[in-house]
Amino acid sequence: MPGTFLEHDGSGLRLPAGSRNLEIHYTALSFVNPEEIRFRYKLNGFDSDWVDVGNRRVAYYPFLPPGDYEFRVMAFNAYGFESTEDATVTIHLTPAIHQTWWFRGLGAVLLVAVGLAIAGIRIRTLRNHERRLAELVAAQTAELEEVFELTRKVNAGLVLEDVLDELYESFQSIIPYNRIDFGVLSEDRTVMRTLWARSDGKAKGIPMGYALRIEQTSLLEVMRSGQPRILNDLHQYLEQHPGSDTARNIVAEGMQSNLTVPLNVMDKPVGFLFFSSRKPCAYEQAHTKVFEQIAATLSQIVVKSRLYGELLETRGQLEEANRELQVLARLDGLTGIPNRRSFDLQFDQEVRRANRTAAPLSVLMIDIDHFKDFNDLYGHQSGDSCLQAVAVILQAGLRRAGDFIARYGGEEFVAILPETNETEMERIAEQLRCSVEQARFPHPETGAELRVTISIGGSTTLPNSDRSGSNLVAAADRALYGAKDAGRNRCLSSRVNGVS
Known part of the structure; x- marks a missing residue:
């Protein structure tokens, strides 16, 4: 010592x-x-x-x-x-x-024990880390699979509502939400309109079609930044923004957290996706990655929907224009009744049906008497008015289902009378002739009453006769010229093989 x-x-x-x-x-x-x-x-x-x-x-x-x-x-x-x-x-x-040796031995034992304990803790830590990593990989894999499936359905041409329903059903096991809302921006990006909403209860917080001016809300900053926004305390947000009707509505439904994801296409905003949860602090920054992937997929379908809508609108306009062109192509531009082309198509159908059913078929060839002289005397404007008036009278006189009147060319008209025998054909022809004879047409300039007459040639096919369509028209045309030669203002009928 x-x-x-x-x-x-x-x-x-x-x-x-x-x-x-x-x-x-x-x-x-x-x-x-x-x-x-x-x-x-x-x-x-x-x-x-x-x-x-x-x-x-x-x-x-x-x-x-x-x-x-x-x-x-x-x-x-x-x-x-x-x-x-x-x-x-x-x-x-x-x-x-x-x-002492025993103390050192005990120390060695303790050191080994501590080493083993540290090794055990390290192993457990590594295993927990490995388990969390496996869970993270599994979660990210599930997220990617759901995103890929959503993308596949988008590319398959599903309508927007179907894709949003698929989104709501597929991601609940991956990310927290009790409600999803979807809204699109107007073309000038000043107004957002809600198009779809769904929740685990009745989605009543924000009505469909609800329009909101962006500059009056905090969505303007979300739109400008292009980044997701997390609100993990909606009650506090509502206290700070008492004028927010949308926040008040979803809070009334029990929502406490919200994640707003902007939809962008080529850095241009097209809409918003809103995820809401009844749990406070439900969203973390890690959630925004998968939400951004979902938003990117939905942005594509929004653009596709808009383009598809525009395409449908354009297609509808084209179809309507084509229908109008088809109608115009089959109508006479002056009189408004079917033209020669329409007659040819209709007559071909009626001939085939008559041959199939063995029913009689009659044709009337109609010509305005002395129309050239009328035109020269009163002028072309009066001539046009005359053609229009005669067309109206002829169309009004053929009221049966299947009867067809068309302008054949110049001052000539032609009528098809399905299932009409010779006697009935002659009665109809005489009725038409009398109606025109009794009509008066005012002169466009002087107002003087003008009158015209018509000549009619008719022909009828019989069950045992030649049922060729061209022969039927030719026979009616011969009868018309016979009526003109006989003095005009009269009706003459002809069978296919001879005049009666």
């Missing part, structure tokens, strides 16, 4: 624990020149060889480790004679508790 003097009594020295510095004093008896005595010593267990120290009579051993030692010292006089025996003392340096 520091500062403690121990005297050797021949039984050895036993130093207590904690002793660190050992100082050993020694001497030798000599009656002749004692100052010239020389010494050497060795501490067995510590020194590997003898240490010559001259006439110094002290040995220093600082920081001596615990253990058993033997200190030996020898003396030499000036003439080189050494002592016959060296002086010896045994020294036992008691170790401290932390220097």
